[in-house]
Amino acid sequence: MAQAATSDKTSDNRHRWEAPEAEPPLAAEALREWREAVERTRAIAREGDLSLSDVARKSGVPVPTLSAWYSASYNGSYPNITRRVQRWIASHDEAREALMGLPAEPGFVETPTARRLIEALIYAQTFPEFSVVTMGAGMGKTCAARHYAATRPHAYLVTMRPSTAGRHAMLQELAMALSVSEANPARLDRSIGAKLQRNGRHTLLIIDEAQNLVDDAVNQLRYFNDEFGCGIALLGNEAVYRRWGSLGGTSDKDGLAQVQSRIGLRILQRQVVPGDVEAILDAWGIEDAETRKLAHAIARRPGALRGLGKALKLASMLALGGGEALGAGHLRQAWANRGGEELR
Incomplete structure (x- = not known):
């Protein structure tokens, strides 16, 4: 009964990580280890705003067991659970130490390419029109x-995504994004349209990975544009451009000529521009000329800026581990560790 009561008391909604009111009947060394593990668990959980379920998931200890162990009402082997909690604490401390001293990763960086995309979104939302960005x-x-x-x-x-390719599946995704609740599937598109219209004549639906949509789903987006004045931006890979971006890509028999005629802005950009890399490096505070040259070489490889960002994060860790400032050697090693080809 005591263990059940404790489990209920320490449910996620009410657990405040207060100090245990009792201690388990253990030998001196086992009791000392339990006390230390409990105190560190309490400190980590409070600092990270972790729930009981969070700690249970991270430590691999079931919630009821962790709750009873923490409150000294556990009926099993305390040393076994203490060791599992200690392993989690050690892993947490190692990860924290690895991150300490790392430069803060830049947030969103408005590169020239990002600015070009943003301008396409502004256009689609303001007029409102269709924009296609590849x-x-x-x-x-x-x-x-x-x-x-x-x-x-x-x-x-x-x-x-592939599972939302069809018209109805797409509408369900839109309903979730717009917080629209409609039990009747036949009225779902009108409920979404009504929500868009209530927000004014300058709403915008940004459809990423639009290459996954079938033609009927894209035609449904045209309905939102026509009836409710909602701007539409289709983002994706070159399949998007082939279907809707090229002026010769769609014929009347495809059933999407009406969509193509509404596209007011088309962008096709296959590679980053040097200014993109410069903006990223400036945001990271990297000034060394050789390091910047290597970064440009990485950005020209598959993965572009995403690959560069991952390499810079790993290079920062390598530099920190050696007590050095991030340099070309760290970036070269990081790229090699990620399986990249030799940089010249």
Whole structure:
């Protein structure tokens, strides 16, 4: 009964990581280790705002067991649970030490390419029109779209995937993004449209990974543009451009000539520009000429700016481990460790 009561008392909604009111009947050394593990668990959880479930998941100790162990009401082997908690604490401390001293990773960086995308989104939202934006992998397309949606009123970003290719599945994704609840599937599109219209005539739907949509789903987006004055931005790979970006890419028999005629802005950019890399390096505070030259070489490889960002993060850790400032050698090693080809 005591253990059940404790488990209920320390449920996620009410657990405040207070100091245990009792101690288990253990030998001196085992009791000392329990006390230390409990205190460190309490400190880590409070500092990181972790719930009981969070700590249980990270430590691999079931919630009821962790709760009873922490409150000294456990009926099993305390040393076994203490060792599992100690392993989690050690892992947490190692990860924290690795991150301490690392330079803060820049947030959103408005590169020239990102600015070009943002201008396409502004165009689609303001007029409102269709914009089609095709960019190579790793060029910051999704990051810029997220930034725009997070900083502009009435702009919504929805990412498509193969399982949302159809019209109804797409509508369900849009409904989730817009917080629209509609039990009748036949009325879902009108409920979404009504929500868009209530937000004014300058709403924007940003559809990322639009290459996953079938033609009927894209035609549904045209309906939102026509009936509710909602701007539409289709973002994706070159399949998006082939279907809707090229003026000769769609014929009347495809059933999407009406969509193509509404596209007011088309962008096709396959590679980053040097200014993109310069902006990223400036944001990281990297001034060394050789390091910047290597960064440009990495950004020209598959993965572009995404690959460069990952290499810079790893290079920062390597530099920190050696007690050195980040330099060309660290970046070269980081790129090699990620499986990249030799840089020249």
